Amino acid sequence: MNRFANDAYLNTRVAVKATELFRPGDLARHAQLSLQELGQKFHLGSILEEPVSDYVKSRAVEQALIQLLLSELQILIRPMGVDERGLVLAWARKYALFNLKTLLRGKIRNLDAQEIRDNLYDLPPEVRLANEELFRTESAVELLRCLESGPLSLLARQAREIYEQRQEAFALEAAIDQRYYAELARRVNRLEGHPAQRQMRMLVGSLVDRADILWLIRFRFAYALSASETFYQLVPSPHLMHRQRLLELVALDDQTKVIAALPDPLRELLTDAGNLMETQRRMAQYSNGIATDVLRRGTSGVARALAYLILREENLRAVFSLIQGRLLNLPEPYVELAVGLRPAICVHRWQDAA
Amino acid sequence: MLTPQPMKHVRILALREDLPLISLALAETESFHPDPRQTEDEKLAPLVDCSYQKEYQQARSRLDKIRQVIEVPEADMSEIRVVGLDELTEVNAWLGEAWESCLRHQEAGRELDERTRLLEEQETALANFAELNVDLGSLRGEKRFLDFYVGVVPRENVRRLEGALGLAGHLLFKYMEREGIAHVVIVGPTGTREAELGSVLSAAGFQAVPLPHGLDDSPGAIQAELKQRRATIEAEQAELDQAVAACEVAFRDELVRAETVLTLAEPFVTLDPAIRSSGNLAAIAGWVPARALPALEKRLADSMTHPFSLESRRPTEDERPQVPSVPVRSRLLAPFAMLVKQYGVPRYGEVDPTLLFTITFLVMFGSMFGDVGHGAVLAVLAWVFRRKLGRFYVFGLLAGGSSILFGFLFGSVFGYKTLIPAIWMSPLYNPVLMLQLALGWGALFLTLACVLTIYNRFAVRAHMAAVFGPHGVVNLTFYLGLIWGAVSLVTTGQFGLVQALLTGGALAALAGYNWFHMQAPIGEKILMVLIETLETVIGYLSNTLSFLRVAAFSINHVALMIAVLTLAGMLGTVGHVLMVIFGNIFVIVLEGVIVTIQVMRLQYFEGFSRYFSADGREFAPLRLRRRAPAA
Numbered sequence: 001m002n003r004f005a006n007d008a009y010l011n012t013r014v015a016v017k018a019t020e021l022f023r024p025g026d027l028a029r030h031a032q033l034s035l036q037e038l039g040q041k042f043h044l045g046s047i048l049e050e051p052v053s054d055y056v057k058s059r060a061v062e063q064a065l066i067q068l069l070l071s072e073l074q075i076l077i078r079p080m081g082v083d084e085r086g087l088v089l090a091w092a093r094k095y096a097l098f099n100l101k102t103l104l105r106g107k108i109r110n111l112d113a114q115e116i117r118d119n120l121y122d123l124p125p126e127v128r129l130a131n132e133e134l135f136r137t138e139s140a141v142e143l144l145r146c147l148e149s150g151p152l153s154l155l156a157r158q159a160r161e162i163y164e165q166r167q168e169a170f171a172l173e174a175a176i177d178q179r180y181y182a183e184l185a186r187r188v189n190r191l192e193g194h195p196a197q198r199q200m201r202m203l204v205g206s207l208v209d210r211a212d213i214l215w216l217i218r219f220r221f222a223y224a225l226s227a228s229e230t231f232y233q234l235v236p237s238p239h240l241m242h243r244q245r246l247l248e249l250v251a252l253d254d255q256t257k258v259i260a261a262l263p264d265p266l267r268e269l270l271t272d273a274g275n276l277m278e279t280q281r282r283m284a285q286y287s288n289g290i291a292t293d294v295l296r297r298g299t300s301g302v303a304r305a306l307a308y309l310i311l312r313e314e315n316l317r318a319v320f321s322l323i324q325g326r327l328l329n330l331p332e333p334y335v336e337l338a339v340g341l342r343p344a345i346c347v348h349r350w351q352d353a354a
Numbered sequence: 355m356l357t358p359q360p361m362k363h364v365r366i367l368a369l370r371e372d373l374p375l376i377s378l379a380l381a382e383t384e385s386f387h388p389d390p391r392q393t394e395d396e397k398l399a400p401l402v403d404c405s406y407q408k409e410y411q412q413a414r415s416r417l418d419k420i421r422q423v424i425e426v427p428e429a430d431m432s433e434i435r436v437v438g439l440d441e442l443t444e445v446n447a448w449l450g451e452a453w454e455s456c457l458r459h460q461e462a463g464r465e466l467d468e469r470t471r472l473l474e475e476q477e478t479a480l481a482n483f484a485e486l487n488v489d490l491g492s493l494r495g496e497k498r499f500l501d502f503y504v505g506v507v508p509r510e511n512v513r514r515l516e517g518a519l520g521l522a523g524h525l526l527f528k529y530m531e532r533e534g535i536a537h538v539v540i541v542g543p544t545g546t547r548e549a550e551l552g553s554v555l556s557a558a559g560f561q562a563v564p565l566p567h568g569l570d571d572s573p574g575a576i577q578a579e580l581k582q583r584r585a586t587i588e589a590e591q592a593e594l595d596q597a598v599a600a601c602e603v604a605f606r607d608e609l610v611r612a613e614t615v616l617t618l619a620e621p622f623v624t625l626d627p628a629i630r631s632s633g634n635l636a637a638i639a640g641w642v643p644a645r646a647l648p649a650l651e652k653r654l655a656d657s658m659t660h661p662f663s664l665e666s667r668r669p670t671e672d673e674r675p676q677v678p679s680v681p682v683r684s685r686l687l688a689p690f691a692m693l694v695k696q697y698g699v700p701r702y703g704e705v706d707p708t709l710l711f712t713i714t715f716l717v718m719f720g721s722m723f724g725d726v727g728h729g730a731v732l733a734v735l736a737w738v739f740r741r742k743l744g745r746f747y748v749f750g751l752l753a754g755g756s757s758i759l760f761g762f763l764f765g766s767v768f769g770y771k772t773l774i775p776a777i778w779m780s781p782l783y784n785p786v787l788m789l790q791l792a793l794g795w796g797a798l799f800l801t802l803a804c805v806l807t808i809y810n811r812f813a814v815r816a817h818m819a820a821v822f823g824p825h826g827v828v829n830l831t832f833y834l835g836l837i838w839g840a841v842s843l844v845t846t847g848q849f850g851l852v853q854a855l856l857t858g859g860a861l862a863a864l865a866g867y868n869w870f871h872m873q874a875p876i877g878e879k880i881l882m883v884l885i886e887t888l889e890t891v892i893g894y895l896s897n898t899l900s901f902l903r904v905a906a907f908s909i910n911h912v913a914l915m916i917a918v919l920t921l922a923g924m925l926g927t928v929g930h931v932l933m934v935i936f937g938n939i940f941v942i943v944l945e946g947v948i949v950t951i952q953v954m955r956l957q958y959f960e961g962f963s964r965y966f967s968a969d970g971r972e973f974a975p976l977r978l979r980r981r982a983p984a985a
Contacts, residue, residue: 138453154508158511171557229557232517233557246517
């Protein structure tokens with residue numbers, strides 16, 4: 001098939017798949033369902049009926065939802081070209097990086113091998129790391145050395161050097177996250193001249209914008225890092241938070257000034273956010289809004305496919321939060337807070353609400 | 355050889371403490387395929403205490419990693435004995451220490467590599483600076499107002515680092531880039547922001563390139579200093595190599611012991627999923643070839659001191675898909691078995707197609723590539739490269755042999771038709787006959803494939819599918835009627851009433867069967883039945899015609915050689931010889947590859963897709979695996 005035929009095929013596939021996404025009000029309705037009803041609705045009944053602990057059920061549900069998402073991804077990437085497929089897989093590689101972080105934390109804290117294994121996600125070969133080989137390593141440094149011989153060599157090398165110097169998991173994980181978004185931005189820039197590039201810049205850019213704003217506030221004001229240290233942790237976005245803007249923002253010494261200096265629509269969105277959790281919730285709304293826009297109005301099949309996957313992931317994450325809330329018997333307001341149905345207010349007000 | 359080896363399901367009940375002994379005895383027989391399915395007996399549960407397995411996994415992983423640094427000798431299997439948990443734990447602990455030691459050597463090697471790389475970068479940097487009219491000596495050491503950093507940084511980080519340093523009041527100049535590494539000079543005011551700067555530089559992977567003392571010396575003196583440093587690194591590398599060699603010698607005996615212990619412990623670990631236990635009692639389930647069962651029972655009786663019970667039974671109908679199939683074990687058929695395995699493993703009860711595949715492959719390959727000389731070249735090459743080809747060299751020998759045989763039938767040696775008399779005739783002398791024979795061969799091949807399909811389905815008790823299913827009895831009746839009718843049409847000019855009744859009746863039966871087994875609205879049913887019936891007719895016709903390629907390639911082979919010899923005839927003596935040589939090489943390589951692909955295509959698509967479900971399980975018995983000495 002040629003590119004036009006592939007795009008038409010992909011657009012059709014995405015259009016069919018998009019009917020499975022939540023419509024406005026669906027999440028609020030699902031939040032009212034009991035655990036059994038949720039299990040039935042999302043075909044997770046057999047897992048929830050297993051005579052095992054709530055923790056094991058919760059892990060199994062999470063694994064099943066991730067598998068569902070990644071199986072859809074496997075179908076959608078089939079007709080894509082090399083670069084587009086690479087970009088979508090780079091987005092999905094976050095799950096492999098979750099596994100990498102789990103392995104690193106386990107190795108740093110000398111956890112039991114079985115305990116580490118129980119917390120790893122089972123991933124399809126397209127996004128999987130060589131888990132078994134990594135699993136055999138006996139320290140974080142050895143693990144990173146092992147990774148240096150694979151596709152994550154640059155990330156691994158820098159992460160190892162940082163870890164050897166600082167011996168702290170935070171710097172290591174920050175480097176991994178930073179590299180993940182930098183790789184996404186790099187792949188979008190490689191689509192130069194591709195019909196999907198404009199939409200991809202918006203879509204992937206919104207994800208990078210979201211990470212940048214949260215990191216900027218956290219590193220600069222919560223961890224009190226210097227402007228230069230903060231800037232180095234950020235990723236120039238192909239959308240709003242580009243390099244020059246990041247340089248200007250990190251130089252500001254007050255969070256209010258940073259919010260005021262943000263471009264629209266981010267400034268309007270975050271002006272009265274109040275705390276980091278609410279900022280996170282609103283930034284999620286922002287990137288989901290862009291994904292919805294690309295899915296509805298976009299012309300590129302690849303961009304629409306990625307937009308679908310981003311929204312689907314959000315939906316499935318909400319389903320997982322609802323189920324976990326039920327399994328842990330959490331009060332309704334907490335669950336609604338977790339799925340973004342309520343604004344994040346400070347702790348004593350949550351307790352009042354509960 | 356065509357029918358599968360009968361298998362028995364075996365259940366061994368024994369004391370739990372005897373499990374390592376039983377697994378070792380079973381591994382020695384090499385006839386026990388573990389069955390991990392959940393037992394019906396609810397009192398028996400999978401083993402909970404996995405310390406043996408955990409120790410083994412960690413020890414094996416450590417030994418494999420050690421193998422990447424030093425040579426690990428082969429296991430000493432002169433004495434087959436049970437390995438207890440204590441011994442395994444002890445070996446694992448020793449391997450942990452040995453790995454730490456190897457890891458230190460590995461890290462030391464990496465550090466030396468890194469120093470060598472940095473030295474190379476330094477040499478490159480200095481060569482670059484040499485062209486500048488700058489006193490580099492003044493960049494070294496602390497300055498009152500300005501800080502200078504000269505070093506390297508990964509190319510990807512330069513731009514971000516530049517921005518970050520700008521925020522700290524420093525400037526970054528990139529003056530060179532090679533192999534993904536950027537050489538930079540950083541300049542900024544001395545003072546208050548050193549900690550901040552250090553943190554950013556470290557996050558960016560900045561490595562300072564030290565400026566040597568005496569930069570104001572002559573270039574020769576600087577070169578001598580760098581040479582001295584390189585010599586130091588080389589000396590350290592030699593020391594490290596010696597240390598690794600000494601480590602290899604010192605660890606040798608313990609490594610043999612570790613490899614032996616792990617080889618002996620492996621069967622128990624492999625058997626683990628097939629073990630169920632309750633209290634002191636344990637049960638092991640698996641599959642054993644019926645004829646190997648007495649030897650297995652005797653081996654267990656000889657090695658066990660405590661009582662045990664062994665129950666065996668034939669596989670039930672339900673568990674047939676779970677029963678492993680024993681592959682054909684023959685040196686001659688081994689390469690063909692590998693090709694069959696590429697498609698799949700026969701289901702237990704089905705015909706193993708390896709022998710049939712071998713015969714039909716050789717017949718088709720030989721007839722399409724029939725030439726004494728070309729076949730001899732293939733056979734000789736296979737023999738010369740037998741070490742590299744492994745078991746696959748037999749494939750080359752047999753394929754070459756088949757070409758030689760057909761070469762004698764066609765009277766062809768490297769394309770020359772006059773060197774030897776043809777036992778039969780050259781394919782080009784009567785192409786129509788060749789095409790007819792190819793069609794006949796195709797009809798025979800497809801008939802045989804249908805017969806095997808029917809046999810396989812009856813063998814797995816799928817009676818309805820054997821009669822009405824694709825390539826079943828009804829399909830075969832239709833096909834034979836069609837062939838008979840076609841032959842009558844060619845010879846007598848009439849299709850024939852009986853033949854018409856056979857084909858028509860079979861098609862009607864097929865359509866009727868489809869009609870009653872289809873769940874769809876009436877309009878869709880009519881459409882589907884018509885399409886499926888038509889597809890049967892077209893499918894058999896096109897599949898038979900597909901075999902015309904056997905004759906086509908046979909004729910093509912001759913025609914290509916005629917072209918080569920005609921071109922050679924147009925040249926002088928040297929040109930003639932060269933043309934014949936290179937023409938033959940061209941034909942052997944090109945046609946050899948094409949013919950192999952075409953034969954494989956006929957085998958896989960016209961043969962295997964009909965009668966070979968290929969979803970079986972391969973018999974993988976528990977065995978003592980011996981590893982190669984070094985990775």
